[in-house]
Amino acid sequence: METVKFTLRIVRKRPLRSLLTVLQVALGVWIVAIILSLNFQASGRIDDAKRTYGGSLAKIVVAQYEEIAGYRFMMSSASNLRYGDLARVQESDLIENAFIYRDLWEQQVTVRGLTYLVKAAAETTSEYADAIGLELVEGQFFTKADEQQRSRVVLISEVVAEQLFPNQSALGQILDLGDFGEGSWEFEIIGVYKLYPPLLDLFITQPHLIFPLDATRTWMSLGDSEPLYHSLYIQTKPDRVYEAVADVQILLADRATDDLEVQGEYFEDSTSYLSDQVQDITLILGAFAFIAVLVSAIGILSIMLVSVVERTREIGLRQALGATKGVIIWQILNESLVFSCVGSALGLGAALLSANTMLTLIMAQATYVKFGSVGGLHPLAAALAVLVTILMGQLFGLYPAWQAAKMTPVEALKLG
Amino acid sequence: MSLWEQLKWSLRHSARQLLESILVVFAIGLGVGVLVTVLAMFLSMNEEFNKIGRIDYFRTLEIQGKTEAARWGSAPIALLGTDVSDHEWGASLSKIMELQQQLPSSMHVFVENGWAAASSLLPEEGGEDYYFYRGNEVFITGTLPEYFRFHDGVFKAGTYFLTEDVLSGNRVLVLSELLAEELFGAEPAVGRTVPLSVDDGEPLKFTVIGVVGPVSEDDEYSVFSGARMAWAPLTVSPFYRSAGEEANFRRVNVGVDQEVDLAQALGLVQSEASLIWGEGTVIVESNLDFWREATKTMQRQGLLIGLLASVGLFIAIINILNLMLARLLKRTKSIGLNIALGSSRWMVFRQFMMEAVSLGMAGALVGIALSFAFAELLKNSLSLFATAKLGARIGLGVAMGFVVSLLFGVYPAYLGSLINPVEALRNE
Numbered sequence: 001m002e003t004v005k006f007t008l009r010i011v012r013k014r015p016l017r018s019l020l021t022v023l024q025v026a027l028g029v030w031i032v033a034i035i036l037s038l039n040f041q042a043s044g045r046i047d048d049a050k051r052t053y054g055g056s057l058a059k060i061v062v063a064q065y066e067e068i069a070g071y072r073f074m075m076s077s078a079s080n081l082r083y084g085d086l087a088r089v090q091e092s093d094l095i096e097n098a099f100i101y102r103d104l105w106e107q108q109v110t111v112r113g114l115t116y117l118v119k120a121a122a123e124t125t126s127e128y129a130d131a132i133g134l135e136l137v138e139g140q141f142f143t144k145a146d147e148q149q150r151s152r153v154v155l156i157s158e159v160v161a162e163q164l165f166p167n168q169s170a171l172g173q174i175l176d177l178g179d180f181g182e183g184s185w186e187f188e189i190i191g192v193y194k195l196y197p198p199l200l201d202l203f204i205t206q207p208h209l210i211f212p213l214d215a216t217r218t219w220m221s222l223g224d225s226e227p228l229y230h231s232l233y234i235q236t237k238p239d240r241v242y243e244a245v246a247d248v249q250i251l252l253a254d255r256a257t258d259d260l261e262v263q264g265e266y267f268e269d270s271t272s273y274l275s276d277q278v279q280d281i282t283l284i285l286g287a288f289a290f291i292a293v294l295v296s297a298i299g300i301l302s303i304m305l306v307s308v309v310e311r312t313r314e315i316g317l318r319q320a321l322g323a324t325k326g327v328i329i330w331q332i333l334n335e336s337l338v339f340s341c342v343g344s345a346l347g348l349g350a351a352l353l354s355a356n357t358m359l360t361l362i363m364a365q366a367t368y369v370k371f372g373s374v375g376g377l378h379p380l381a382a383a384l385a386v387l388v389t390i391l392m393g394q395l396f397g398l399y400p401a402w403q404a405a406k407m408t409p410v411e412a413l414k415l416g
Numbered sequence: 417m418s419l420w421e422q423l424k425w426s427l428r429h430s431a432r433q434l435l436e437s438i439l440v441v442f443a444i445g446l447g448v449g450v451l452v453t454v455l456a457m458f459l460s461m462n463e464e465f466n467k468i469g470r471i472d473y474f475r476t477l478e479i480q481g482k483t484e485a486a487r488w489g490s491a492p493i494a495l496l497g498t499d500v501s502d503h504e505w506g507a508s509l510s511k512i513m514e515l516q517q518q519l520p521s522s523m524h525v526f527v528e529n530g531w532a533a534a535s536s537l538l539p540e541e542g543g544e545d546y547y548f549y550r551g552n553e554v555f556i557t558g559t560l561p562e563y564f565r566f567h568d569g570v571f572k573a574g575t576y577f578l579t580e581d582v583l584s585g586n587r588v589l590v591l592s593e594l595l596a597e598e599l600f601g602a603e604p605a606v607g608r609t610v611p612l613s614v615d616d617g618e619p620l621k622f623t624v625i626g627v628v629g630p631v632s633e634d635d636e637y638s639v640f641s642g643a644r645m646a647w648a649p650l651t652v653s654p655f656y657r658s659a660g661e662e663a664n665f666r667r668v669n670v671g672v673d674q675e676v677d678l679a680q681a682l683g684l685v686q687s688e689a690s691l692i693w694g695e696g697t698v699i700v701e702s703n704l705d706f707w708r709e710a711t712k713t714m715q716r717q718g719l720l721i722g723l724l725a726s727v728g729l730f731i732a733i734i735n736i737l738n739l740m741l742a743r744l745l746k747r748t749k750s751i752g753l754n755i756a757l758g759s760s761r762w763m764v765f766r767q768f769m770m771e772a773v774s775l776g777m778a779g780a781l782v783g784i785a786l787s788f789a790f791a792e793l794l795k796n797s798l799s800l801f802a803t804a805k806l807g808a809r810i811g812l813g814v815a816m817g818f819v820v821s822l823l824f825g826v827y828p829a830y831l832g833s834l835i836n837p838v839e840a841l842r843n844e
Contacts, residue, residue, distance in 0.1 A: 020738040024731045031727045106487060108496070115496045117486040160493050208492045284794075285724055291450055292728040295443045299735030302439045306742040365717045 007335045010307065018339070021303055025343025025393065026350065028289075028296035029385050033351035034358050035289045036381035039282040041359060041374045046271050046278070049199040054267040055239040056096075057132075057203065060089070060232045060248055062255055063263045077263075079228040080255050083213070086125060089234060092247035097131040097235040099124050100213055107209055107216070110176040111164050118160060122207035123214060131235040132200065137161070139171050139191030142212050150215040155191040157208040175209075177216060187211070198372035202270040204233065241266065274369055281366050297392040300336050304400035308332065312407065319409040329401040336397035337390065344386045351385075352377050419770070426771035433743075437775065440736050444779025444820060447729030449786030452813045453794065454725045456787065458718035459808055465711050471637040472567050472671065474704045477682060479668040479689050481505020485699040506664025509650065511692055513579075515668070516562060518688045523681060524562035524671040529653045531556055533612040536619065537599055549644050554595065554612065556646045558653035564590075564628075566671030569640040572596075574606040574626035577649050585651040589622040592645040593629030610646075614654050622648065670700075678704060729816070732779075733824050740772060740828040751832055752840025765833040772825025773818070780817025784810055 011018045061077040081100070089098050107121040128134065129141040142153050154175055161170045170189045177185040196206050214227060236244035245264030252262050308315070315328060355377040363374050430437040468474070483504050486494035507527075516525040538552035549555045557563075564576035573596075577588050589610060596605040605627050611619035628647075630638035650656060656663045672681040686700045744751075751764055787809055 017738055017741060020734050020741075024734040024738075027727055027731050027734075031724065035724075108483070113498055115498070116493050117483055117496055118493045119487065120492060157492070163493050284721070288450055288725045288728060291446050292731055295446050295728050295731045295735065298439050298443045299731065299738065302436050302735070303738055303742065305436060306739065306746075310742075310746070362720065365713075365720050 004334075004338075006331050007338045010335060017303065021300065021339045022343045022346060024296045024299050025340055025389060026347035028293040029344045029347025029389050030350045030354075031292050032289045032385035032388060033348060033377060033382050034355055035282065035285045036384055037351070037355050037376070037378040038285070038359050038362055038374070039278065040378040040381050041376075042278045042363060042371065043275070044378075045198060045371055045374060046275055049197075050268060050271060052197075053132075053200060053203065054271075055241055056236045057267055058234050058236070058241050058245050059203070059265040060234060060245070060252075061230065061263055061265060063261050065259045065261060067259075077230065078260055079230040080260060081229040081232050081252075082226055083229070085232060085252055085255070086127075088251050089232070089248050091251055092244060094236045094240045094244040094247055095234050096237060097127045098232060099126075099128040099131055100229050100232050101128065101204065102213065102229060103205060103207075104209075104211075104216065108178060109209070110178065111173070116164070118208050120205055120207050121209035121211070121216075122205070123211045123216060125213050128210075128233075131233065132196075132204065135194040137192040137194055138169060139189070141191055147212045150212055152185065152187045152215060153190045153212065154187040155193055155210040156189055157206075158192055158194055160208045161192045185216075187215075198370060199271065199274075201370070202274070203267050274367065277367055281362070285362075293389060293392055296389070297396040300339065300393050301396040301399060304332065304336055304397055305403065307335070308400045308404045311404075313413060315404050315407060316409045316411070316413040319407070320413065325405040328405045329398075332401035332404050333394060333397050336393050340390045340393035344389055347389075348377075348382055348386065351382065419766075422767055422770045423774060426767065426774055429743075429771060430775065436739065440739060440775055441778045441782055443732040443735055444729075444776060444817065445782025445786055447726070447732040448780050448783025448813055448816045448820070449790055450725045451722065451729055451816060452783055452787040452809055453790040454718070454722050455812055456791065456809050457794070458714070458722070461714060461718075462711075465707070465714065468637070469704070469707050469711075470674070472639065473637070474702075474707050475672045475674065475678070476566075476703055477670040477672065477678075477685055478701050478703065479507070479670065479685070479693075479698055480666060480701065482699060484666055485701060504666065505693070505698065506666055507668045507693070508662070508664055509582075512560070512665070512668055515670075515685075515688060515692055518691075519670070519684065520676075522673040522676045523685070524566035524673075526560040526563040526566065526669050526671065527650060527665045527667070528563070528669065529558040529650060529655055529665070531558070531614060531654055533614050534616075535599075535610055535612050537610060554644045554646050555642070556589075556612070556648050556653075558648055558650040558656065560650055562671070563647070566673070567639050568631050569628045569638065570631055572627045572629055573604060574624070576626055576628070576647070582649040582651050586649060587620060587622045587652050588625045588649065590626040590628055590647040591624055592640055592642050593627055594641075594643045595646060596624075596627040598643070622652075678702060729820065733820055736772075736775065736820075737824040737827065740768070740824060741831070744768070744828045744832050747832075748835060748840045751835050752837040755835060756837040756841065761833040764835070765829045768829030768832045769821075769825050772821040772829065776817040776821025776825070777814070779820070780813045783817070784813035787813065 060081070062080040063074050064076050064078045065072045066075045067073075083100070086098055086100055089095055102123040104121040104123060105119075107118050109116055109118060126142055126144045126147045129136075134141065136155075137158050139155070141155065142151065145151075146153055156164070156170060156175075164170065165173060170192050173189045175187045175189060177187060179185070193210070196204075200206075217227070234241075234244055234248065241264075248264070249256075249262045256262050318328065356373075356375070359374040359376065360371075363369075363371050481504050482496050486496065512525055512527060519525065532549045532553040532555050534551070534553050536552070538554070540551050560582060561576055561578055572593055574590075576590055577586070580586075581588055591599070591605055591610075599605065599610065600608060605624045608624050609621045610624060611621055613619040628640050630641040635641065670681070670685050672678055682700060682702055686698075689698045689700060754764065755761065
């Protein structure tokens with residue numbers, strides 16, 4: 001009680017000084033909380049994505065190797081998968097779903113006489129929607145029958161729907177792909193889907209038009225031979241992705257030859273670069289934050305020193321009246337603790353309000369990856385920021401406290 | 417009291433509270449150091465960007481069809497219009513030459529059509545650039561004479577080919593300096609023939625008419641500095657030979673000389689091109705836009721990082737303001753005495769400012785020194801280039817120190833000059 005009164009008296013006597021001290025602590029807490037939150041939230045988003053897709057999603061390709069100067073290099077991947085392989089990989093107990101995915105890169109479509117270029121289009125099989133968890137805004141995905149008959153149906157992304165059919169339903173509308181000597185190619189829109197959840201597009205390109213497999217291929221480009229595909233995706237039982245790929249390598253062993261090899265590509269690999277980037281940003285900004293806290297602790301140290309000198313007389317009197325060194329140290333430390341706590345509360349409040357904006361801003365400027373919402377203040381970050389600030393404040397408060405305690409009452413009263 | 421004396425007096429004051437002053441100087445130093453490092457880094461990046469902005473690539477305008485432009489744009493869906501046939505936009509050789517005639521001689525219309533060709537004069541193993549050529553291949557750029565009039569290069573021997581060579585499809589070749597050396601060593605290359613074959617076809621004989629190199633050895637951006645590079649008339653390209661008279665090019669470049677304003681050139685090319693290829697079907701796009709966008713992004717990043725980096729300095733300012741106010745409180749009595757003895761208020765103000773500025777400057781010096789250590793750390797841990805010039809760093813540091821001392825010095829100095837001597841002396 002006595003110590004609290006001691007501190008409150010300072011606040012009443014020197015309001016501006018107390019305010020400034022609290023303010024610098026608050027700034028330090030704010031920046032540490034923001035930057036730690038950035039690290040935790042961004043890594044958290046990456047981990048979330050890894051948990052959702054990483055353990056259960058893999059891309060199967062047939063890699064082409066070439067020997068150069070005695071070493072085998074992977075040069076490219078060959079289109080050497082067939083439609084029947086889809087059923088063959090399902091023989092593995094570990095694989096729940098599989099789909100073939102053919103990137104069309106771009107597609108020209110005509111709607112009501114106006115032609116557009118859509119930059120990312122794809123053809124796939126009916127399992128795709130379930131395997132990646134595609135969310136539909138309206139309509140439905142195409143069926144196995146649509147896929148096998150190469151029905152002229154298409155699903156469009158909400159971005160494309162917004163541009164082509166603003167304020168109206170896109171269902172039942174027709175996309176004209178042009179005339180390839182067989183009359184006009186008209187595809188009926190049967191569904192509109194949401195864009196991928198964050199980070200999935202690092203692994204599978206985000207399409208804006210989805211057609212049934214081979215539905216947009218002309219007879220000319222198909223020819224008489226069986227069509228070949230470049231990649232096939234598998235969705236496995238949770239965390240069994242590596243074993244599942246090993247299964248696929250056995251099941252599709254006939255697709256491999258001397259220089260061709262069936263291989264898996266994993267979600268983890270596509271996010272490692274992003275994880276590194278988040279680490280780098282945290283390291284740089286973390287250094288700024290550390291220096292900010294250091295400066296703020298130095299501030300507490302110097303202002304406590306002043307405060308001790310100002311109260312030399314009071315401290316001397318207390319000692320003369322029987323206060324032990326321990327009590328004096330405790331009083332001075334308590335003062336810096338109060339400043340640290342009030343400052344922390346203020347800083348956390350500011351962080352809580354600004355974290356969302358700051359995090360989104362920093363991630364958008366630094367990574368070019370669509371994170372969606374990165375999230376706000378992370379509880380662990382908040383706790384760490386307060387802990388670091390209070391520890392630093394107390395550590396730096398020790399010196400002035402010790403200075404105060406080592407005064408002898410006679411000296412102190414004489415000097416004062 | 418002269419300024420010098422005031423400085424001595426304030427230094428003595430600071431020395432009396434040595435620990436306090438050292439802490440303050442260190443705090444400013446940390447704040448200034450971080451900010452100087454960040455600013456220096458962005459200054460040097462900016463300089464690099466400006467250097468890059470002057471190279472030929474960014475002085476080149478591109479004419480392309482709407483589809484091609486949409487393909488390279490960032491929007492997921494782009495409107496092409498009502499009258500889009502399946503046939504994409506393309507420019508024929510005669511139309512390209514027509515455009516050149518309409519433009520002033522400071523603007524150079526050319527196309528680039530590259531291919532790799534093997535030569536029996538080169539060793540089977542030896543090519544190192546996997547993407548352009550392998551083994552005994554040479555990368556040949558099929559182009560027009562304007563290409564050489566636009567790109568700065570030095571002809572070591574001979575010269576480039578002319579429009580007549582292009583029109584009659586003469587098999588002539590300009591070699592890069594390094595390739596000429598690899599093929600013929602010290603012997604003169606001009607007049608020699610080089611057999612070149614594409615896809616294991618029959619070798620065709622090309623006559624060397626020139627050897628070209630970059631203007632200076634360290635010009636890393638020069639198009640003429642490659643090892644296995646050669647240039648030939650566009651019409652001898654395998655692409656052109658198979659397409660014949662109807663050969664169309666999807667991209668036409670217009671190189672603009674340094675002395676011409678790019679925006680003006682853009683307008684001129686736009687209007688001339690639409691006369692030739694029709695209104696609205698042609699888009700002239702400057703590579704410089706990408707560069708501008710990249711520069712802007714970099715500056716936004718710099719601003720953000722700078723803001724975060726300045727939090728430390730801001731805390732330091734609060735910290736010092738606090739300390740100066742405490743010092744003022746302690747010296748109220750002596751200032752009151754000074755004023756009572758006839759010292760002017762202006763003098764008191766100046767005294768306090770002097771103290772603040774000397775602390776700020778000492779902090780700035782520490783900050784500049786620290787910034788070198790920080791830059792070294794950044795270079796080692798993140799391989800960022802933080803190599804701004806010494807002068808820029810010192811300038812930045814000193815300016816920051818000065819601004820900082822103004823920020824924390826003015827208010828306490830102003831308060832000091834307001835002291836009422838009677839009250840100051842009466843109060844304990």
